[in-house]
Amino acid sequence: MNTSRTLPRTCPLCEAVCGLEITLDADDHVTAVRGDKADPFSRGFICPKGATLGHLDEDPDRLTAPMIRDRATNTWRAVSWDEAFGVIRERLPQVTAAHGNQSAGLYLGNPNAHTVAGALYVPLLIRALATRNLFSASTSDQMPKQVASGLMFGDPLTVAVPDLDRTDYLLMLGANPLESNGSLCTAPDFPGRLKALRQRGGKFVVVDPRRTRTAKLADEHLFVRPGSDAYLLFGIVRTLFAEDLTDVRVPVRGLDEVRDAAAPFTPEVVAERTGVAADTVVRLARELAAAPTAAVYARIGTCTAEFGTVTQWLVDVINALTGNLDSPGGAMFANGAALGIVRTRAFRLGRWNSRVRELPEAMGELPVATLADEILTPGDGQIRAMVTVAGNPVLSAPSGPRLADAFAGLDFMVSVDRYLNETTRHADVILPPPRILQSPHYDFALLNFAVHNYARYSRPLLPLGPDELSESEIMARLALAITGQETQPGVDPLAAVDEFVIAGTLHKAGLSERRSELLGENTIEQRIDMMVRLGPYGEWAVDPVRPVESPGGSRPQARRDDRGDDADGSDSAHAGGDVAESPAHPVFRTGLNLQVLLDNPHGIDLGPLEPRLPGLLLTASKQVDLAPEALLADVARLHERLADAAPAMVLVGRRHLRSNNSWLHNVPPLVGGANRCTLHIHPDDMTRLGLDGHAVVKSAAGALTVDLEPTEDIMPGVVSLPHGWGHGDSDQSVARAHAGVNANALTDDSLVDAPSGNAVFNGVPVTLTPA
Incomplete structure (x- = not known):
């Protein structure tokens, strides 16, 4: 008798939010993972990472019980949840009582963006710690984009994404979505969308110092010197002004200031700095x-550079100048279904600064590049206790070995993590979440960066065991322990937290009397129900989206007639009703709640992106600020850099299709093949430097001996190491057997993007000598 069952689930491994179909046998083992063809957004697409979700879910090296470290012997033992929280309740408050709340720090890793617990209960941890020492993977990744968006639009979460399904021309810088599946641009089957762009007659141009898989798909690939993207974009901006090619269609301020700032960056000047010919710069602008x-889209390769925020600012300056900001086929703003953070005041940068280097706060965070400083530097406010959640900054943050030394000297450390790895090995207590398939899933953050409006909720596929806690309950009990409180008999701490949030949110919305209407098997689901009811498509929406105007399956391409109004008008004519039917799938517009999500387990199409300005703007002028003072100030520094000689050899990072930062290297099917920790180098550089199979790479921060992989897919003068390797101090058996080297032994935590404080991983000066 066949007792297997196949269930739908959202993949939680990257930003693409692909729908999966997971087959489980009678013993709850995953026997197959396939793409969900019924998902209206991903339409059956699956990548190698998603296909191996079962291996990750059942990893034999994952921790299954809380662990406590004996510092005297540096050995670990499994304990009960009560004992683990008891140790935290005793020791962490001792540190903060003796040295103040600022003696505690919190680090949040990338997976927090992919979990319900990370979205809903991290704020509880932050409040419990009552510290300004909050750090996350954001300042190793996307903070420049969010700071630029905050300064331009008034809200750092108002991020423009390319309208991939309708654009005619895409200029992409420093992004490799065929490997990463996209970033700050939620787009399942990114490769298929790019192929469709070309098939409908559009053009796709990639600017990158490597001829990546994405670059090979493009109509045109341009090599560019790492870290020089801001110069290239300024050359385009200057050409747009010089040739009177601007066509601004949204309310803006600061046009004259941008024109003046761009004046020194002629195509000839930027060509010398970027390696992109002057006539090519002019052609791109035209x-x-x-x-x-x-649409112009730039990502991590440009964010993790010295002028990352200026680069991200110029991306949307160009989108605005060409009439493509907030316009179909251009760069638009998603409308996620769940009520998010409601801001009423404009974004402010640098509300406080870090203690040691006085680096600015952004979005409540300090730069992770100064975390080691804050731990190692004595004085009032020195961090003496840390909490890490789903992160491995020893491998993912700059100057990783220095950070490992810092963690080793802490008075106390707690980690919420599945593994004993390079970071958590320094903890005193590790709290492991359950299997992935035992957790619910809703993408609160990522669906606000989607290229098509969409929603999907996945209930846990498997129940918790008698001695297991959900990740959400772990976070709630950890917050209680941090403040020295015990779990009261008969009181569910998670439900108590949820009731407090629900009551407060409904009170602010004037809907307290509707508490009893919330649906769900538990208070977590009731919070999700509340958030989608209050969201733009929900039945309690304060500002609902307008009724649907187009058949759900069609994605008409808006085309301009002589740079005038849309030649074909609005999307199409469809009258009446909350749902528009199409041969493919329906498009929901109003009345959304948890039951609708449950009734549509394969996901819900909420329609194509629509213009949202000026309604989204929180700037003081209620206009797009094209010339924020903080960024104009950094332009002066950019101009000064023109006088500096370019380094002879620089290091950049690299993504692998079969990898995701540091946390998928313990999955056997994903290790090996092209997924290797080697240094890519041009053959001409190999010959010039007299190198053979190995080399010593040295930077201002450290040195590594690396395996060389010569390839003409990287420009001369540039070498590339993949991110997230160096698993020598991990208890993950597969990762340790394929340890590789930690690229962040070479990156320098003293160098950051000035406005955002983001770490600089690309354009790092290095020298190479024979090993």
């Missing part, structure tokens, strides 16, 4: 201006 619709 093509962007002439295309019926166009």
Whole structure:
């Protein structure tokens, strides 16, 4: 008798939010993972990471019980949850009582963006710690984009994404979505969307110091010197002004200031710095201006550079100048279904500064590049206790070995993590979450960066065992322990927290009397129900989206007629009703709640992106600020850099299709093949430097001996190491057997992007000598 069952689930491993179908046998083992063809957003797409979700879920090296470390012997023992929380309740408050709340720090890793617990209960931890020492993977990744968006639009979560399904022209810098599946641009089957762009007659251009898989798919690939993207974009901006190619269609301020700032960056000047010919710079500007619709998109390769925020600012300056900001086929703003953070005041940068280096706060965080400083530097406010949640900064943050030394000297450390790895090995207590399939899933953050409006909720596929806690309950009990409180008999701490949040949110919305209407098997689901009811498509929406105007399956391409109004008008004519039917799938517009999500387990199409300005703007002028003072100030520094000689050799990072930062290297099917920790180098550089199979790479921060992999897919003068390797101090058996080297032994935590404090991983000066 066949007792297997196949259930739908959202993949939680990256930003693509692909729908999966997971087959489980009678013993709850995963026997197959396939793409969900019924998902209206991903339509059956699956990548190698998603296909191996079962291996990760059942990893034999994952921790299954809380662990406590004996510092005297540096040995670990499994304990009960009560004992683990008891140790935390005793020791962490001792540190803060003796040295103040600022003696505690919190680090949040990338997986927090992919879990319900991370979205809903991290704020509880932050309040419990009552510290300004909050750090996360954001300042190793996307903070420049969010700071630029905050300064331009008034809200750092108002991030423009390319309208991939309708654009005619896409200029992409420093992004490799065929490997990463996309970032700050939620787009399942990114490769298929790029192929569709070309098939409908559009053009796709990639600017990157490596000829990546994405670059090979493009119509045109341009090599560019790492860290010089801001110069290239300024050359385009200057050309748009010089040739009168601007066509601004949203309310803006600061046009004259941008024109003046761009004046020194002529195509000839930027060509010398970037390696992109002057006539190519001019041509790119003309093509962007002439295309019926166009979008510029830049990601991690440009964010993790010295001028990351200026680069991200210029991306949306160009989108605005060419008439493509907030326009179909251009760069638009998603409308996620769940009520998010409601801001009423404009974003402010640098509300406080870090203690040691006085680096600015952004979005409540301090730069992770100064975390080691805050731990190692004595004085009032020195961090003496840390909590890490789903992160491995020893491998993912700059100057990783220095950070490992810092963690080793802490008075106390707690980690919420599945593994004993390079970071958690320094903890005193490790609290492991359960299997992935035992947790619910809703993408609160990522669906606000989607290229098509969409919602999907996945209930846990498997129940918790008698001695297991959900990740959400772990977070709630950890917050109680941090403040020295015990779990009261008969009181569910998670439900108590949820009731407090529900009551407060409904009171602010004037809907307290509707508490009893919330649906769900538990208070977590009731919070999700409340958030989608109050969201733009919900039945309690304060500002609902307008009724649907187009058949759900169609994605008409808006084209401009002589740079005028849309030639084909609105999307189409469809009258009446909350749902528009199409041969493919329905498009929901109003009345959303948890029951609708449960009734549609394969996901819900909420329609194409629609113009949202000026309604989204929180700037003081209620206009897009094209010339924020903080960024104009950094332009002066950018201009000064023109006088500096470029380094002879620089290091950049690299993504692998079969990897995701540091946390998928213990999955056997994902290790090996092209997924290797080697240094990519151009053959001409191998010959010039007299190198053979190995080399010593040295930077201002450290040195590594690496395996060389010569390839003409990288420009001369540039070498590349993948991110997240160096598993020598991990109890993950597969990762340890394929340890590789930690690229962040070479990155320098003293160098950051000035406005955002983001770490600099690309354009790091290095020297190479024979090993």
